[in-house]
Amino acid sequence: MTTIDNGVNVQALLDAREALKGAPEAAQFTWRASSKWQNGVHSTTTIQNFFGLGQEQSHKSETVFTADHPEVFAAEDNGITPIEYLLVGLAACLTAGVASVAQNRGIQLRSVESTVEGNHDIRGILGADSDVRNGFNDIKVTFTIDADASPQDIEALVAQSQKRSAVFDALTNPTNVTVEVA
Amino acid sequence: MLERGEVANSWRRERWDSLRLLTPNWQSRLPGHRYEGPDPDGYMTMGEVIEFIERFATVSRTPVRTGTNVRSVRRTDDGYRVTTSRGEIRCRAVVIASGACNQPTVPQFTDAVPASVVQLTPFDYHGPTNLPDGGVLVVGASATGVQLAAELKRSGRPVILSVGEHVRLPRLYRGRDVLWWMDASGVWNQRHDEVDDLTRARRLPSPQLVGTPERRTLDLNALAAMGVELVGRWAAVRDGRALFSGGLRNVFSLADLKMQRLLDTFDEWARAHGCDAEVDPPERFAPTHVPESARWQLDLRSGEIRTIVWATGLRPDYGWLDVPVVDAKGRLRHEGGVVDSPGLYALGLPVLRRRKSTFIHGIEDDAREVIDHLTRYLAVRHSLA
Numbered sequence: 001m002t003t004i005d006n007g008v009n010v011q012a013l014l015d016a017r018e019a020l021k022g023a024p025e026a027a028q029f030t031w032r033a034s035s036k037w038q039n040g041v042h043s044t045t046t047i048q049n050f051f052g053l054g055q056e057q058s059h060k061s062e063t064v065f066t067a068d069h070p071e072v073f074a075a076e077d078n079g080i081t082p083i084e085y086l087l088v089g090l091a092a093c094l095t096a097g098v099a100s101v102a103q104n105r106g107i108q109l110r111s112v113e114s115t116v117e118g119n120h121d122i123r124g125i126l127g128a129d130s131d132v133r134n135g136f137n138d139i140k141v142t143f144t145i146d147a148d149a150s151p152q153d154i155e156a157l158v159a160q161s162q163k164r165s166a167v168f169d170a171l172t173n174p175t176n177v178t179v180e181v182a
Numbered sequence: 183m184l185e186r187g188e189v190a191n192s193w194r195r196e197r198w199d200s201l202r203l204l205t206p207n208w209q210s211r212l213p214g215h216r217y218e219g220p221d222p223d224g225y226m227t228m229g230e231v232i233e234f235i236e237r238f239a240t241v242s243r244t245p246v247r248t249g250t251n252v253r254s255v256r257r258t259d260d261g262y263r264v265t266t267s268r269g270e271i272r273c274r275a276v277v278i279a280s281g282a283c284n285q286p287t288v289p290q291f292t293d294a295v296p297a298s299v300v301q302l303t304p305f306d307y308h309g310p311t312n313l314p315d316g317g318v319l320v321v322g323a324s325a326t327g328v329q330l331a332a333e334l335k336r337s338g339r340p341v342i343l344s345v346g347e348h349v350r351l352p353r354l355y356r357g358r359d360v361l362w363w364m365d366a367s368g369v370w371n372q373r374h375d376e377v378d379d380l381t382r383a384r385r386l387p388s389p390q391l392v393g394t395p396e397r398r399t400l401d402l403n404a405l406a407a408m409g410v411e412l413v414g415r416w417a418a419v420r421d422g423r424a425l426f427s428g429g430l431r432n433v434f435s436l437a438d439l440k441m442q443r444l445l446d447t448f449d450e451w452a453r454a455h456g457c458d459a460e461v462d463p464p465e466r467f468a469p470t471h472v473p474e475s476a477r478w479q480l481d482l483r484s485g486e487i488r489t490i491v492w493a494t495g496l497r498p499d500y501g502w503l504d505v506p507v508v509d510a511k512g513r514l515r516h517e518g519g520v521v522d523s524p525g526l527y528a529l530g531l532p533v534l535r536r537r538k539s540t541f542i543h544g545i546e547d548d549a550r551e552v553i554d555h556l557t558r559y560l561a562v563r564h565s566l567a
């Protein structure tokens with residue numbers, strides 16, 4: 001049997017699963033972002049530190065995300081729209097899931113591409129129609145996967161990646177959100 | 183053998199009126215005792231199940247002490263002290279056969295449901311007539327949920343079914359009962375130490391099956407065709423509104439894919455065992471139809487829904503077991519029915535030793551092995567004493 005390598009250390013993940021079964025406290029993570037208004041509807045958000053495995057952790061380097069709105073919103077378009085960051089998160093999370101599940105199931109991937117479309121009726125955020133919600137009405141993700149596997153196995157990969165996806169869950173299920181003024 | 187109620191108590195007290203077994207009559211087997219009526223492919227009514235089990239108790243001369251509720255089981259130096267509603271018993275070994283389905287499980291947010299909505303569990307449900315008129319929200323799409331949704335829809339009520347992960351099965355496959363395939367192909371006999379992910383196998387919900395004289399399939403497509411509205415898994419209540427998951431399509435895909443894989447297994451088995459000629463050709467079923475747009479919220483105060491039926495699962499009750507062998511999630515710690523305390527055994531739990539462990543006919547093989555262990559344990563203890 002040739003070795004499957006999608007670059008995912010599945011063994012480490014399986015070991016973590018076993019270890020954390022008996023240590024739920026260590027499994028509590030807090031992800032953090034700090035944001036700063038620039039001008040107009042342009043802001044920058046910085047991410048570097050998080051908490052997990054019982055202690056402060058840090059990414060190798062800091063990442064700065066710029067958010068703005070496009071010119072059709074009468075803005076300067078210094079960066080992508082905040083709601084587009086949700087698409088980034090969803091695509092990245094499902095893709096990571098596909099790779100991990102494939103590794104675990106012994107499926108060699110050659111390419112995994114996806115497009116994500118979120119349909120958004122902006123009358124909601126503009127307050128033009130109170131029956132229209134602010135967020136996405138629906139989101140569609142389309143994967144194109146080239147792998148050593150049957151179409152059915154590929155479908156199963158994609159289904160399982162949704163089942164274990166943090167962002168898919170965060171978008172499809174309600175979450176309590178508290179916003180305060182410090 | 184101690185029984186708090188009567189023989190076949192769970193079938194007398196904890197089932198709804200119209201229920202029939204989802205296992206076919208020929209499959210209802212207890213040691214030396216089987217269905218001998220005219221309809222081997224039919225499904226027993228509750229009256230028939232009670233009679234079947236009562237007859238077995240009589241014929242096998244099982245020494246059942248009925249009306250004897252076990253209130254506590256404690257360890258002693260040389261065994262166990264069992265306190266019952268009819269006095270105390272000391273013994274060297276105990277077999278816990280108190281069932282896997284003693285109480286309904288419901289989500290935590292039931293408290294947040296407005297008081298104007300009646301809430302029922304399968305234990306309170308007898309039939310449509312004891313529900314208020316008006317809409318019903320059935321939560322959970324396993325055997326109980328799909329059966330109750332269908333029955334309530336037929337009673338003329340609008341029915342919404344909240345669907346999480348589920349197990350889809352056709353009633354008949356290639357002309358045979360799908361449970362014939364489970365049996366014949368050996369899937370049901372798969373042992374606990376051969377199953378990939380035992381924790382998951384033990385948590386597997388019951389299949390979407392119903393026993394009817396027409397032997398019909400009761401999957402989500404059948405329910406949708408009857409006019410039952412499908413919504414996602416119920417995730418939370420906020421401001422008197424039920425919020426459902428937007429992940430409905432994926433739970434459909436997961437169930438469709440798993441069913442496909444199972445049917446592939448059956449086909450491979452039939453080919454390998456030269457049975458292809460005895461059964462109909464392989465079939466494939468339409469994928470679960472995804473509604474144009476499933477709603478993700480429902481105002482519980484609007485009057486649209488008058489009743490909620492929680493078909494969200496059943497679990498065992500070990501409130502009487504004063505031996506530290508139950509984990510934080512309320513599950514008994516055991517290895518194939520050998521409980522983590524000398525002389526303590528269990529039977530009738532999900533995938534105790536085999537996939538069929540929780541079915542009437544599935545307990546026999548487990549019982550033989552567990553009792554083997556028990557007799558060896560007693561013999562060793564005896565020779566040491």
Ligand SMILES: Cc1cc2nc3c(=O)[nH]c(=O)nc-3n(C[C@H](O)[C@H](O)[C@H](O)COP(=O)(O)OP(=O)(O)OC[C@H]3O[C@@H](n4cnc5c(N)ncnc54)[C@H](O)[C@@H]3O)c2cc1C
Nearest residue numbers: 185186191192203204205251252280281283530540541542
């Ligand atoms: C709704 C439903 C439908 C089902 N349909 C099927 C089917 O179609 N086919 C099939 O094969 N299986 C079916 N099952 C599974 C079925 O429960 C098992 O096959 C079988 O009944 C298990 O038998 P048991 O003796 O282990 O448990 P039970 O039948 O639950 O019996 C346990 C007994 O222990 C008694 N007891 C519990 N606690 C105490 C105590 N503290 N003191 C004294 N006595 C106590 C109870 O009163 C009960 O009589 C179904 C289960 C449910 C819930």
